[in-house]
Amino acid sequence: MESVFEVIAEPSRRAILSLLAGSEQSVGEIEQRLQMSQSAVSKHLRVLREAGFVEASVDAQRRLYRLRLEPLKEVDRWLEPFRQFWEAHVDALERHLDQMEQAERMKGRDQSQRRGSHSARNTK
Amino acid sequence: MESVFEVIAEPSRRAILSLLAGSEQSVGEIEQRLQMSQSAVSKHLRVLREAGFVEASVDAQRRLYRLRLEPLKEVDRWLEPFRQFWEAHVDALERHLDQMEQAERMKGRDQSQRRGSHSARNTK
DNA sequence: ACAGTATATGCCTTGATAAGCATATGCCGA
DNA sequence: TCGGCATATGCTTATCAAGGCATATACTGT
Numbered sequence: 001m002e003s004v005f006e007v008i009a010e011p012s013r014r015a016i017l018s019l020l021a022g023s024e025q026s027v028g029e030i031e032q033r034l035q036m037s038q039s040a041v042s043k044h045l046r047v048l049r050e051a052g053f054v055e056a057s058v059d060a061q062r063r064l065y066r067l068r069l070e071p072l073k074e075v076d077r078w079l080e081p082f083r084q085f086w087e088a089h090v091d092a093l094e095r096h097l098d099q100m101e102q103a104e105r106m107k108g109r110d111q112s113q114r115r116g117s118h119s120a121r122n123t124k
Numbered sequence: 125m126e127s128v129f130e131v132i133a134e135p136s137r138r139a140i141l142s143l144l145a146g147s148e149q150s151v152g153e154i155e156q157r158l159q160m161s162q163s164a165v166s167k168h169l170r171v172l173r174e175a176g177f178v179e180a181s182v183d184a185q186r187r188l189y190r191l192r193l194e195p196l197k198e199v200d201r202w203l204e205p206f207r208q209f210w211e212a213h214v215d216a217l218e219r220h221l222d223q224m225e226q227a228e229r230m231k232g233r234d235q236s237q238r239r240g241s242h243s244a245r246n247t248k
Numbered sequence: 249a250c251a252g253t254a255t256a257t258g259c260c261t262t263g264a265t266a267a268g269c270a271t272a273t274g275c276c277g278a
Numbered sequence: 279t280c281g282g283c284a285t286a287t288g289c290t291t292a293t294c295a296a297g298g299c300a301t302a303t304a305c306t307g308t
Contacts, residue, residue: 001294001295003133003135005133006295008133009130010296021205021206021209026254028253037298038254038255039257039300040297041255042255042257043296043297045255060253061255061306063254069206069209072207076203079196079200079203081145082145082193085191134266150284151284151285161267161268161269162284163270163285163286166285167286170286170287184275184283184284185275185283185284185285186284186285187284
């Protein structure tokens with residue numbers, strides 16, 4: 001579980017992060033709000049903590065967890081080169097429109113085998 | 125493998141996406157450049173395709189794969205609420221302070237749920 | 249010291265998945 | 279038609295992660 005991407009692949013962990021974006025929370029509060037078992041919460045928090053997504057401060061027997069931003073920034077940085085594609089302007093506009101159009105009709109997308117289809121359009 | 129986050133959790137798949145950010149590539153080209161087996165490439169491409177990250181066009185026996193942006197935008201959208209936390213400050217030296225400050229603000233804003241316990245106690 | 253609370257952790261089971269190998273499918277040119 | 283190329287897929291295996299349960303640890307007030 002080294003990479004930030006693996007860490008946020010888990011829905012429960014993303015939920016925890018979103019929750020902490022609102023305000024810091026104790027383990028018990030997270031448990032309650034997200035309806036998960038205490039051990040599950042603690043384990044996810046451990047993963048998040050070790051990856052730097054959260055940090056805890058001690059309040060008596062409780063740990064108050066709050067967000068840390070660095071790992072999220074890392075995700076953001078990974079996204080950068082791609083973001084260019086949809087933030088870019090005029091010159092590449094055609095290609096991007098094409099992609100967005102594809103996105104629109106992506107709804108019922110399925111790649112069946114098309115047996116007997118003679119659509120062989122070569123001409124590379 | 126439903127979520128976009130699980131899809132990009134795989135390093136090889138992220139590598140493929142980055143490669144395709146440059147230009148479209150055939151399976152063989154990807155195989156060659158990323159030094160993975162053909163079946164591994166095909167399987168990752170399948171996952172990417174089914175999640176909408178890529179699409180292929182047929183060129184004789186080849187498939188030319190290219191990026192699609194929608195799933196990446198979804199990641200970007202998830203990041204959005206967090207991004208607001210670091211957009212104000214970019215100085216590395218201030219990151220720590222920034223987060224402490226942020227935590228302070230949160231404390232003041234949400235006092236209602238401290239001291240909660242599992243047994244029927246919350247929401248003041 | 250004790251009882252209670254809050255959180256962390258170890259063990260175990262279960263399910264998901266990545267990769268390799270072999271094979272199938274589809275398309276080409278001769 | 280055949281041989282060969284490019285890609286997809288089925289099968290198997292090993293790895294690993296997630297969750298439940300029980301227990302350990304740490305802190306509280308009395």
